[in-house]
Amino acid sequence: MAIQVIQNVRFADGRRGSIVIDDGTIIATGESIPPERTMTVIDAGDRLALPGFVDAHAHMDKSLLGLDWYANEGGWTLQDMVDRERRYRVDKQIDFATQIRRVGRRMIATGTTATRTFIDIDTDIGLNAFHGALEAREALATGLSMQIVAFPQSGMLVRPGTVELMEESLRSGADVVGGLDPSSMDRDPKGHLDTIFGMAERYDKDVDIHLHEPGDLGAFSIELIAERTRALGMRGRVVISHAFSLGGVTDPYLGQLIDLLLENDIAIMSHGPSGGRPAPPVKRLHDAGVRLCAGNDGIRDTWGPLNMPDMLLRAFLITYRNNFRRDDEIAIALAMCMEGGAEVIGLGHYGLVAGSPADLVIVGGQNPLEAMVERPDRWLVMKRGVVVAREGDCLVA
């Protein structure tokens, strides 16, 4: 591959210049790059260059994108929603690979170049969604890096046979062990977490636990998660997603929980939840040094129709939810959708710096904040030096 130069870009810090790419890797950025060797040149027209976005919390297999509108009706307990989704999938014979590819193509079109997606495993659908995810991962690979989390959405201990299916997925391509609501879903916090962490140890995998449990119940789960992280030496390898309880306890307990997160280097995923319910205080966590990331969660599924696979919209919602108005606060939300996510899911080299893969987005805007507010079509998206989207259209099949 020839040397590529993207010239006439604005960087996030206001500088203008070029990005030089050799064989899919950024080798230089700066004000004026002298031409050398055979080069292909892209003129960005004074648009903004950002690193490819990271959706660190997706449920790609749940999406109904591209299907007829799903009319949301019926009960709204967590159990109602889980049950309804499981039945719907069986009734409609959802093709998981197709749905995951649809979501993935929209991710690429909006500038997301890496994702961690949870894939449901239960005793009804078995490993069907997981196999669909493996197929879609291969199909999307040019444009999107995809981590797969084995996720027991319908409960684990309460549905015998689930653990065995999760273990099978971990032996055949799943990257991360997922858990959820040890008390309120599985009714056995010790049993749930011992099983999750046991799998992580046996298969040498990281852990990502969805914790919707409120207030002191969720806080107790955070304590138990921290204890197991410490005991197994899994510092830096555990994410707690949602963690609503961090917004539902009072000081000084919140301070103590933050200390536990820091001691065990446990990261928090928060996506600016709907409904005004208690949510993690993002700025407080950030200022304390807790690693943070974000994701679009379920994209138009039986749980709700709202979310779209656009991480600029996600940064907007985190900003909205946390009432950020200052530029320095909004920068925290944007970082959660870029370098924060890259760091938490372990992407390694990241960003518009020499040595990183050329995963990047060119988009209109005076600066990243304006791009977030206006959310124009992404002018160009590049993954490892390959143009994978143009003017809002994904070029990956």
Add this chain to the structure above:
Amino acid sequence: MAIQVIQNVRFADGRRGSIVIDDGTIIATGESIPPERTMTVIDAGDRLALPGFVDAHAHMDKSLLGLDWYANEGGWTLQDMVDRERRYRVDKQIDFATQIRRVGRRMIATGTTATRTFIDIDTDIGLNAFHGALEAREALATGLSMQIVAFPQSGMLVRPGTVELMEESLRSGADVVGGLDPSSMDRDPKGHLDTIFGMAERYDKDVDIHLHEPGDLGAFSIELIAERTRALGMRGRVVISHAFSLGGVTDPYLGQLIDLLLENDIAIMSHGPSGGRPAPPVKRLHDAGVRLCAGNDGIRDTWGPLNMPDMLLRAFLITYRNNFRRDDEIAIALAMCMEGGAEVIGLGHYGLVAGSPADLVIVGGQNPLEAMVERPDRWLVMKRGVVVAREGDCLVA
């Protein structure tokens, strides 16, 4: 003007058909319209037809759209924000007419055909913003109906001279008397409200009061507003905007406040506020029969950069904030941005029915909910039978 037919549209209820327009007024809608007289025909290509959106709470004069990015820094009390804005306007010599036209053109481009906008009046800028609004209203009239509210943003009793300026505006084109935070801003709830309602009585105008006051303080203001509405026979002519306190009191007091609103037919404007702070329980108010509307509030101003003049995004944010997931709940949010707003600000005939002005939006989507979630460029916007926007571009100068 010849008869116009928009054919091949989807209506919100799923029906397909045509809309027939004569001299700017809808004269028929239905499945198959026999051609008569000279007709111009627009084929909507099976897109959705919705009535023109109503932004019932805008601050068009505050917007910095089209200007260099405003870096938000400094203190964040209400007083800090009010003071900073007043200084910024003077320093930068903001051209109000230009800014209001910029916002108005974006409103038209996204399908808003009517708005109630608050226009700041204070002893520094005097009536400059108001005169800019009159000029912009005339320039935008083809595409946008604009109600102007005389709004004492910087305080009224605490800034002597403000009342006189407000009265001057009410004599020369302002449509509505605005008030705000009688206790926390003007430090004199009785004095503030007596003055506001006194002006409304003298000039025979409606009232719209911005009430950010929390919990029991704001609830006390609601009681005082209801007392004056009753005493002056202003049933149906008063709006309380924001009304955060309705989310900050407990039953049975909330029920009593709702009874007060109903007895005096006081409407509530809620736009799905940021920050997860207490906010009016929209579904509860709707189910009780309180009239509701919504608006985009400040559009990228010194208060914050987030809001955009798109009422489909506003419906999305109301949905998000209220954790609506069911189709019937989301319909409440959408109605607030359409017929709810039209009713509250008194537009008269409204909607895609014979006898209404042909104010309408043609947009992609299986139904209004999908249009709200996807928010594609508006394919066509019509105001009184005139095409005023196409494919996201405003055609009004």
